[in-house]
Amino acid sequence: xxxxxxxxxxxxxxxxxxxxxxxxxxxxxxxxxxxxxxxxxxxxxxxxxxxxxxxxxxxxxxxxxxxxxxxxxxxxxxxxxxxxxxxxxxxxxxxxxxxxxxxxxxxxxxxxxxxxxxxxxxxxxxxxxxxxxxxxxxxxxxxxxxxxxxxxxxxxxxxxxxxxxxxxxxxxxxxxxxxxxxxxxxxxxxxxxxxxxxxxxxxxxxxxxxxxxxxxxxxxxxxxxxxxxxxxxxxxxxxxxxxxxxxxxxxxxxxxxxxxxxxxxxxxxxxxxxxxxxxxxxxxxxxxxxxxxxxxxxxxxxxxxxxxxxxxxxxxxxxxxxxxxxxxxxxxxxxxxxxxxxxxxxxxxxxxxxxxxxxxxxxxxxxxxxxxxxxxxxxxxxxxxxxxxxxxxxxxxxxxxxxxxxxxxxxxxxxxxxxxxxxxxxxxxxxxxxxxxxxxxxxx
Numbered sequence: 001x002x003x004x005x006x007x008x009x010x011x012x013x014x015x016x017x018x019x020x021x022x023x024x025x026x027x028x029x030x031x032x033x034x035x036x037x038x039x040x041x042x043x044x045x046x047x048x049x050x051x052x053x054x055x056x057x058x059x060x061x062x063x064x065x066x067x068x069x070x071x072x073x074x075x076x077x078x079x080x081x082x083x084x085x086x087x088x089x090x091x092x093x094x095x096x097x098x099x100x101x102x103x104x105x106x107x108x109x110x111x112x113x114x115x116x117x118x119x120x121x122x123x124x125x126x127x128x129x130x131x132x133x134x135x136x137x138x139x140x141x142x143x144x145x146x147x148x149x150x151x152x153x154x155x156x157x158x159x160x161x162x163x164x165x166x167x168x169x170x171x172x173x174x175x176x177x178x179x180x181x182x183x184x185x186x187x188x189x190x191x192x193x194x195x196x197x198x199x200x201x202x203x204x205x206x207x208x209x210x211x212x213x214x215x216x217x218x219x220x221x222x223x224x225x226x227x228x229x230x231x232x233x234x235x236x237x238x239x240x241x242x243x244x245x246x247x248x249x250x251x252x253x254x255x256x257x258x259x260x261x262x263x264x265x266x267x268x269x270x271x272x273x274x275x276x277x278x279x280x281x282x283x284x285x286x287x288x289x290x291x292x293x294x295x296x297x298x299x300x301x302x303x304x305x306x307x308x309x310x311x312x313x314x315x316x317x318x319x320x321x322x323x324x325x326x327x328x329x330x331x332x333x334x335x336x337x338x339x340x341x342x343x344x345x346x347x348x349x350x351x352x353x354x355x356x357x358x359x360x361x362x363x364x365x366x367x368x369x370x371x372x373x374x375x376x377x378x379x380x381x382x383x384x385x386x387x388x389x390x391x392x393x394x395x396x397x398x399x400x401x402x403x404x405x406x407x408x409x410x411x412x413x414x415x416x417x418x419x420x421x422x423x424x425x426x427x428x429x430x431x432x433x434x435x436x437x438x439x440x441x442x443x444x
Contacts, residue, residue, distance in 0.1 A: 004034060004042040011042035013049050024060035024117065026109060056081050060117045071126055076228050078121035082106040085230050089124040131180045131223070133171055137163045140219045143226050150314040150325035154357045166215040169194070180223055188213070188235040195241060206241040213239050252379045253386035256437070259284060262374055264340075264440045271372070275352045276365050278344035280381060281443065285341035285436060286310065287388030287406055290362055290381065292331070294355035295324050301345055307425050308337040308345065312407070321357060331407035333422075336429040339436040340443050391435040405431060 004011040013032045017025045032049055034042045059074040059081070079086040084103060092100065107119035120126050131139055137160060141148075151159060171177050173194035174187050195209035217236035224232030262268060263284075269277040279293045286293070292312050300311045313332045315324040326332055337345050355361040362381065369375040385406070392402045403409070404423050 002046075004039065004046050006039075009037045010034070011036055011039060013046045015050060021057040021061070024057055052081070059121075060115075073228050074117075075121035075124075075126035076230065078118055080230075082118065082122050084122050086121065087124045088127075092124040132177050133167050133180060133183070134177045136167055136180050136219055136223065140222050143222050148325070150316055150323050152321055152323045152325075152357045154359060155323075155325055158359070162211065163215050163219060166212040167219075169212055170216060180220070183216075183220065183235055184233060185235045188216075188239045191216075192239050192241065199241070206243040206246060209241045251386050252376075252383055253390055254379055254381070254383040255376065256387060256391065258376060259384075259387070260437060264437075264443065266440070266442050268372075268374060272365065272368050273354070275348065275354045276361065276368075278348055279352055279355065279361060280365060280384070281340040281344040282310075282337075283381070283384045284388070285339045285432065286335045286337070287385050288312070288335065289327070289331075289385060289407075292326070294352045294361050295357060296351045297322060297324065297356075298350045301349055301351060303337075303346060303349060307429050308342055309425060310335045310337065310345070324357075327407075328409070330409040333404075333407050334425050334428070335405075336425060336432045338429070338432045339439050343439065343444050388435070392431060395431075395435050397431060401431065 002013075002015050005014045006012075011034045013030065013034055015030050017028055017030060022028075030053060032053075034045045034049065036042050036045065056078065059077040061074075076086040082103075084106065087095070092103065095103075103122040104119075107114050107122050109115045140163070141156075141160065148156065148159060170183070170187070170191050173191040178187070191213070192209075195204075195212065198204055199206060199209065213236050217234070217239075220235065221232065263280075269280075275294075279290065282288065282293050283290060288310070293310075296310060296312075297315060297317075300313070300315075302309050302311060311334050312326055314326055315322065317323060365381050366375065369381065375381070389402050389406055392405065397405075401423070405428060
């Protein structure tokens with residue numbers, strides 16, 4: 001780092017322009033007042049002043065040589081460095097004359113000649129990248145790579161699919177594959193009307209339409225965030241379809257008597273493969289989501305310690321197909337194994353390779369149970385999770401305890417911050433023992 005230079009009573013930054021930036025900076029040496037007579041202050045300020053130069057030169061290079069997205073981001077940065085919000089040229093034309101003149105003046109080099117790259121930025125000549133809707137999901141997938149780093153290929157498929165559906169529905173609604181940057185409030189309203197007509201025609205759920213709107217809103221937010229847009233459009237803000245006649249949904253549970261009398265009956269699962277049977281048994285006594293069980297790696301099935309348990313958490317091994325993303329942070333938890341769940345886990349200490357990272361388990365087991373009259377009408381095997389919470393409720397456990405054991409967000413439930421430690425594994429075991437069902441000899 002070059003030391004500040006004193007000229008008269010004022011300290012100056014004096015540094016040679018790096019060769020890399022010679023094509024965008026006509027000066028060979030930068031002299032810039034640090035506006036202080038204190039050497040220690042000058043030293044502190046000089047690093048920030050020099051960094052501003054570097055950022056401006058990098059932005060000029062990107063604005064001249066980068067691709068469309070890089071040029072657009074550089075234009076926003078250069079406009080900001082010059083003290084302006086980036087505006088498209090049509091917006092610049094509508095600005096007060098004084099501001100237009102200020103922008104023109106800011107585009108000049110030190111010698112007075114205009115700087116083409118800077119002028120394009122402050123006068124809004126640079127266009128936003130022309131990404132089309134059909135490429136939006138792939139683009140957002142790249143932007144979300146860090147967020148999705150724990151997902152395996154099946155989880156990525158499930159992430160991608162509803163977003164593709166939302167984009168395709170918007171394309172169908174507007175009648176063509178338009179540029180992402182041209183999606184505005186009129187297009188969002190056309191999309192809403194398209195869904196309203198479909199709901200009337202086909203009886204689709206308003207919730208399905210609203211998921212479309214939410215996915216598109218999220219993708220557009222990422223798109224503009226990547227461009228570092230200072231005032232990003234929000235065309236889907238407030239766009240939703242509300243049906244005041246829709247019945248509130250409630251997730252139905254599998255009655256405990258049904259589990260004991262029918263599922264625990266000898267031979268009930270004789271036509272079901274062992275992995276599917278034991279995933280179901282673990283679900284009964286843990287309240288786990290199905291994929292939390294069948295995606296378990298061997299390392300998450302802990303049978304040797306004083307309290308056998310499952311460890312539900314994100315996994316990031318070297319093999320992408322062994323990765324696992326848990327639904328959300330509150331779902332990270334240790335779950336004690338008792339009763340039929342403990343017996344089932346001991347039969348499968350390596351996990352469930354037949355179903356790991358696949359989506360075939362639920363359909364296969366529901367189909368088998370329905371074919372054999374082993375499911376109440378209108379109930380699925382996902383109801384075991386809700387049964388487990390009801391068992392805790394009947395045993396007298398409060399909402400917070402049940403929520404923590406289920407992997408729900410206590411912060412969301414309480415509407416405030418949550419303090420203190422997580423529930424200890426021994427306390428979780430105590431709850432599990434209290435609500436545990438008797439183990440039939442043939443399932444032990």
